[in-house]
Amino acid sequence: MTTPAPTSCPVPEAAAVPGLRRTVPAVAALAAVLLLALAGCGGRATTHHKPGTGHEQATGGNGTLLAARDESGHRLRELPAAEAPAVRAEVRPDTEGGWNVHLALERFRLTPESTGGAALAGRGHARLLVDGRETARAYGTWFHVPAGARTLTVRLYADDHTVWATGGAPVQTTVPLTAPAATPSAPSAPPSRTPEPPAARTLDIRVTGSTVTPAPSRVELKKGERLTLRVTSDRADTVHVHGYDREAVLTPGTPATLTLTADRTGLFEVETHESDLVLTQLVVR
Secondary structure, eight states: OOOOOOOSSOOOOGGGSTTOOSSHHHHHHHHHHHHHHHHTTTOOOSSSSOTTOOGGGSSOBOSEEEEEEOTTSOEEEEOOTTTOOEEEEEEEEOTTSSEEEEEEEESOEEOGGGTTSOBOTTEEEEEEEETTEEEEEESSSEEEEOTTOOEEEEEEEOTTSOEEEETTEEOEEEEEOOOOOOOOOOOOOOTTSOOOOOSOEEEEEEEETTEEESOOOEEEEOTTOEEEEEEEESSOEEEEETTTTEEEEEBTTBOEEEEEEOOSOEEEEEEESSSOOEEEEEEEO
């Protein structure tokens, strides 16, 4: 017959308590002692990390903690560039003031359910810094910034509140918050060049449900050429020309006209806000 191995947390006997007698009060006292002993022997913690430790010392973690800290004192957690997350922010003016912001995340997902836990690569939350001051956390990809701000910085954090970093710098993006520019007039032709051709090109587009007519394609434009978009939709919406920050409100059944000068080269999408439909692409050379 073998003797059971002693446990790591032995239960104190009644005799170990001075003056304790085997009476009803003594039994109650013994039960209290047993509960206290068990609480220190694998009982469930009441906080998400051990008392006396910081967020950075939570169990587990990826990357390498750096000595550098952000403005609020959170340490940077370095990852190789190939493993580090990335974030982009698209800012759109809101018709009632301020800006609607959409985050595009790479190698990263927002995990509000595990905030305060260990730092695992590809997980965490974002913090919003308006004009350099932290104002809120983002647990989703859409949020609104009130009017009056000038710049927005979106920075990515791990679940343990350390800052994801690569190359010794925080993983973040900063975008200006500026009001849409007024409708630009046709630029004057340089003296050494012939005057630009007259603006006469018009593109008619109709939106019915999720169908765009004609089917979305690429429209080739020469730099300096002017284009008029005439869009008719069967629902209320907004048409937006990316890169030029030009918009027009769509009223059901009524054509909306938007004229612009193609003074920027590149590829620019024309889409609707609410239905998120691509209407066409402008290629300016």
